[in-house]
């Protein structure tokens with residue numbers, strides 16, 4: 017099943033979509049959610065889960081150990097990458113401290129910026145990229161990657177190991193421009209992509225459809241503005257796992273079909 021990277025501008029609804037899609041998929045499959053956003057902490061709350069005891073960055077020895085391995089790779093003039101994960105692995109091989117579980121849903125965190133002046137987020141990007149490249153998924157298993165706002169993860173190559181890029185677009189001109197750019201970057205990396213419109217109504221939905229169509233970005237699904245989602249995110253509660261279930265099931269079927277075709 018697919019490894020799916022969810023991308024979009026700040027506040028477009030990436031984490032909301034990842035959390036609700038995970039809950040929908042978990043009715044019939046195992047799901048690993050990868051929190052690759054080094055800043056925002058909200059994903060586990062939306063899922064109603066606790067964060068794992070350790071982020072992947074800490075598991076690999078912390079920021080300086082990871083940075084040293086990155087520098088070693090650079091010194092070898094990119095002829096050889098110093099690996100973070102020695103060989104391909106499966107979800108069940110992950111150390112228990114790095115995954116929090118709730119039934120069929122597992123949550124992994126790459127790492128968060130915790131201290132002022134601690135340095136840039138490049139080590140987290142490199143860890144996310146290598147982790148996703150080496151992670152192999154079984155038939156009834158999905159991997160959903162929540163990312164930081166914008167397109168930095170494209171530059172860092174985090175998408176190398178994924179099968180599909182889902183662009184979350186909320187009603188704004190900037191979101192449309194960003195989706196166009198992100199689509200171009202995904203295509204350069206030879207990754208299929210499509211947009212999901214989020215938080216739209218009867219007026220903004222068709223407007224966005226047209227704007228994206230003109231820019232060559234296919235729209236696969238549309239989620240309406242939901243007062244329940246807004247309220248849960250306002251007061252800090254988990255999202256109702258049934259929200260948008262029908263729509264998200266259709267999206268999952270489309271994704272599974274596309275990745276199945278590519279694999280077969």
Ligand SMILES: Nc1ncnc2c1ncn2[C@@H]1O[C@H](COP(=O)(O)OP(=O)(O)OP(=O)(O)O)[C@@H](O)[C@H]1O
Pocket residue numbers: 024025026027028029030031032033053056058163164165214215216239240241242243245246247249250
């Ligand atoms: N379909 C929706 N209906 C109503 N409100 C929504 C919907 N989707 C998201 N929101 C609102 O938008 C806000 C941003 O959502 P979310 O945190 O999922 O975005 P994000 O893209 O992950 O943001 P960031 O870039 O900061 O990580 C939420 O607080 C929520 O209130």
Ligand SMILES: [Mg+2]
Pocket residue numbers: 030031032053056058162163
């Ligand atoms: Mg988010």
